Amino acid sequence: MITSLKTRKNMAAVQxxxxxxxxxxxxxxxxxxxxxxxxxxxxxxxxxxDMKCVGKIVVGEKGRVVGTIECQNAxxxxxxxxxxxxxxxxxxxxxxxxxxxxxxxxxxxxxxxxFNGTCVMGKAGK
Numbered sequence: 387m388i389t390s391l392k393t394r395k396n397m398a399a400v401q402x403x404x405x406x407x408x409x410x411x412x413x414x415x416x417x418x419x420x421x422x423x424x425x426x427x428x429x430x431x432x433x434x435x436d437m438k439c440v441g442k443i444v445v446g447e448k449g450r451v452v453g454t455i456e457c458q459n460a461x462x463x464x465x466x467x468x469x470x471x472x473x474x475x476x477x478x479x480x481x482x483x484x485x486x487x488x489x490x491x492x493x494x495x496x497x498x499x500x501f502n503g504t505c506v507m508g509k510a511g512k
Contacts, residue, residue, distance in 0.1 A: 408441075413448045429464070443472075447481050460490075 408426035415431035422438045430446040437443060439457040449464035460472040462482040469487045470476060476490040478499040488505040
């Protein structure tokens with residue numbers, strides 16, 4: 387289920403190599419509103435609003451999220467401004483730029499990743 391206040395344009399369910407479905411917002415697309423999804427999602431466009439995902443959220447190198455991210459696992463390669471609540475794990479890749487608050491059980495930060503903000507880890511991150 388995907389819910390947005392402004393548009394659903396350029397959102398597509400894509401089948402990955404593993405056969406599972408995930409949602410995708412392509413580069414050049416913008417959503418203002420809230421996204422709620424039961425499957426994984428990859429963001430290569432811009433989202434201004436909140437994201438809630440039962441599975442994994444991936445923000446690609448060209449992706450930008452301004453708002454709150456809630457999910458089980460997240461992988462950030464682009465820009466995020468706001469709160470990230472990844473219940474299990476969060477990976478900040480070398481190209482990521484995150485400003486805000488992080489809550490997670492396991493955090494991976496690659497060299498050259500940028501993180502400015504606060505972080506709560508472990509059981510308190512749940």
